[in-house]
Amino acid sequence: MSPANRRTVDSSVPAAIHHPLRHRLLDLLRADGPATASRLAEATGExxxxxxxxxxxxxxxxxxxxxxxxxxxxxxxxxxxxxAVDYSWSTERWLTLTPERLDELSARIENLIREYHDDPSEGADAHDVFVFAHAVPGRR
Structure with a gap:
């Protein structure tokens, strides 16, 4: 059985939710329920x-x-x-970091991903996956 945070999605979904403002809008709609563009603009300052x-x-x-x-x-x-859609990844977190600690985090993530890249899974249930991480300044 798949973990609850895994969904099979069309490629347009990651492209749509990858943008920081769109991600924030989704967070607001999840937390506060239905809203208009005006209400969301007020909440985001956009x-x-x-x-x-x-x-x-x-x-x-x-x-x-x-x-x-x-x-x-x-x-x-x-x-x-x-x-019918609930997108969440257990790796989402708001962090407060200095530029130096962000560099450290990036290096640790890169090293971890490189380990999996250099030792790929084998077998009928092994599939290619695209892994990405991004950090952008934002408002909570």
């Missing part, structure tokens, strides 16, 4: 038009869905995390 663009990218990838029953007008659009 412009409504920018948030709206990123919500459309997430919707196109199927990560979020519109919630029309919450709209009070035809122009109002509410969004929620798609019910």
């Amino acid at each position: 412009l409504v038009g920018n948030v709206s663009h990123h919500l459309k990218v997430l919707a196109t990838a199927g990560v979020i869905a519109e919630v029309p029953e919450l709209a009070k007008t035809r122009r109002e659009r509410w969004w929620r995390v798609a019910t």
